[in-house]
Amino acid sequence: xxxxxxxxxxxxxxxxxxxxxxxxITLDYREGDTGPLAEAGxxxxxxxxxxxxxxxxxxxxxxxFFSGLAHLPSLQRENTDLRxxxxxxxxxxxxxxxxxxxxxxxxxxxxxxQQLFPTGVSATVIANGVSNFEWSVTIDKGSDAGIAExxxxxxxxxxxxxxxxxxxxxxxxxxxxxxxxxxNFAVAGRLSSNLGTGLVQGQGEQDPRMxxxxxxxxxxxxxxxxxxxxxxxxxxxGQHGRYPPGILIGEVSSVIQSTNALxxxxxxxxxxxxxxxxxVLVLGTDASQEGGGG
Amino acid sequence: xxxxxxxxxxxxxxxLLLQSTVFFRLQLLGVRPELLYLVTISFALLEGPNEGATxxxxxxxxxxxxxxxxxxxxxxxxxxxxxxxxxFRQFIVSPxxxxxxxxxxxxxxxxxxxxxxxxxxxxxxHEEAAYGVKVALLTAAYNAVLTPILYPLLRRITEGSRPRxxxxx
Numbered sequence: 001x002x003x004x005x006x007x008x009x010x011x012x013x014x015x016x017x018x019x020x021x022x023x024x025i026t027l028d029y030r031e032g033d034t035g036p037l038a039e040a041g042x043x044x045x046x047x048x049x050x051x052x053x054x055x056x057x058x059x060x061x062x063x064x065f066f067s068g069l070a071h072l073p074s075l076q077r078e079n080t081d082l083r084x085x086x087x088x089x090x091x092x093x094x095x096x097x098x099x100x101x102x103x104x105x106x107x108x109x110x111x112x113x114q115q116l117f118p119t120g121v122s123a124t125v126i127a128n129g130v131s132n133f134e135w136s137v138t139i140d141k142g143s144d145a146g147i148a149e150x151x152x153x154x155x156x157x158x159x160x161x162x163x164x165x166x167x168x169x170x171x172x173x174x175x176x177x178x179x180x181x182x183x184n185f186a187v188a189g190r191l192s193s194n195l196g197t198g199l200v201q202g203q204g205e206q207d208p209r210m211x212x213x214x215x216x217x218x219x220x221x222x223x224x225x226x227x228x229x230x231x232x233x234x235x236x237x238g239q240h241g242r243y244p245p246g247i248l249i250g251e252v253s254s255v256i257q258s259t260n261a262l263x264x265x266x267x268x269x270x271x272x273x274x275x276x277x278x279x280v281l282v283l284g285t286d287a288s289q290e291g292g293g294g
Numbered sequence: 295x296x297x298x299x300x301x302x303x304x305x306x307x308x309x310l311l312l313q314s315t316v317f318f319r320l321q322l323l324g325v326r327p328e329l330l331y332l333v334t335i336s337f338a339l340l341e342g343p344n345e346g347a348t349x350x351x352x353x354x355x356x357x358x359x360x361x362x363x364x365x366x367x368x369x370x371x372x373x374x375x376x377x378x379x380x381x382f383r384q385f386i387v388s389p390x391x392x393x394x395x396x397x398x399x400x401x402x403x404x405x406x407x408x409x410x411x412x413x414x415x416x417x418x419x420h421e422e423a424a425y426g427v428k429v430a431l432l433t434a435a436y437n438a439v440l441t442p443i444l445y446p447l448l449r450r451i452t453e454g455s456r457p458r459x460x461x462x463x
Contacts, residue, residue, distance in 0.1 A: 018373055021354075021367075025367060128318035129362075133410075183421070
């Protein structure tokens with residue numbers, strides 16, 4: 001009798017925990033982002049954010065060091081290429097007499113473009129998604145800094161803002177950003193040189209895919225200038241899209257011949273290197289009516 | 295008992311913190327380790343199915359709350375994994391120090407594969423099958439590599455937090 005009690009107790013415990021898990025999965029599906037489970041998620045994120053910020057600050061140099069070791073061969077190759085490019089550029093600059101004047105003009109333009117997103121909130125990336133099946137980052141600013149769900153997030157300079165993703169979850173002191181490579185991410189895109197528009201969707205590990213491009217669009221990837229993809233503004237029933245127009249999403253990396261005879265698709269290499277993302281700018285919702293770069 | 299709960303909580307939180315910060319930069323061919331799988335399997339090996347299932351459920355739920363995925367899925371996976379490994383340990387007779395490494399590797403591969411299959415059934419997994427296989431195998435390899443470093447540490451923590459035996463004269 002005694003020998004059977006422990007396995008029976010264990011089985012009961014496991015059945016109870018499995019049942020509880022199934023109840024949680026069902027409740028989460030039914031309630032979405034509004035129920036107590038979502039609230040518990042926000043509470044957990046709020047609790048973890050200061051710890052993640054501290055650990056990230058302390059361990060970032062160590063992580064960068066080992067990450068650098070892992071990427072040493074490619075870094076050496078990149079270094080050689082960049083040295084060549086720098087030499088070429090220096091030769092070009094030396095031959096230009098009006099470089100100072102142009103630099104001043106560009107600086108003025110840069111300052112002007114910085115005015116385009118006056119309501120943006122700058123933030124630091126303090127953590128990444130905990131799973132191999134989710135592509136997100138956590139930043140150190142939240143609703144206390146005016147950040148709300150659904151706001152677009154960019155990186156890069158004011159001259160060429162690059163799309164990072166969208167705010168998917170907010171706590172008072174932190175926010176989670178769904179990256180544009182996440183499987184649930186989608187944004188309307190426009191190909192450079194007026195080649196057409198389409199819907200860019202994240203593909204996880206692979207480059208995002210842009211569908212809905214007209215079959216007539218002549219996309220030439222062998223040319224000197226890469227074919228770039230920018231966000232595009234649209235308005236449906238008086239509602240503006242979430243993303244300001246002209247933010248660089250990435251470059252077309254390949255053309256996919258769709259089975260649909262009316263349209264073609266392309267893959268888009270993101271303009272942002274998500275593995276080394278440190279600083280981002282969260283745009284206000286009113287930015288969707290303003291213009292970006294590109 | 296309280297010391298036990300606090301020890302497990304500290305281990306789970308540390309694993310989550312490391313996974314979302316340090317190990318994002320230390321990826322193996324684009325894949326991170328799953329530290330909570332390693333922790334669950336280690337506890338199940340050291341303490342049995344009760345502890346394995348409980349730590350798996352608590353750790354899995356904590357990870358679920360930090361993800362934008364269906365909540366409860368990781369908890370379900372790790373509960374079954376902890377119970378399964380805990381039950382399996384009675385068949386392990388070899389004293390080889392390689393046993394935990396092998397069990398962690400195999401258990402992680404099985405757990406990640408189970409998670410992917412349930413995600414597919416729930417319509418929440420849109421990656422190609424090849425990516426799923428790659429993640430399961432590389433995560434298993436990564437966890438196995440980390441086991442010789444982390445398993446002794448976890449053993450010390452579990453032994454240190456066990457309730458002291460009371461001897462009456």
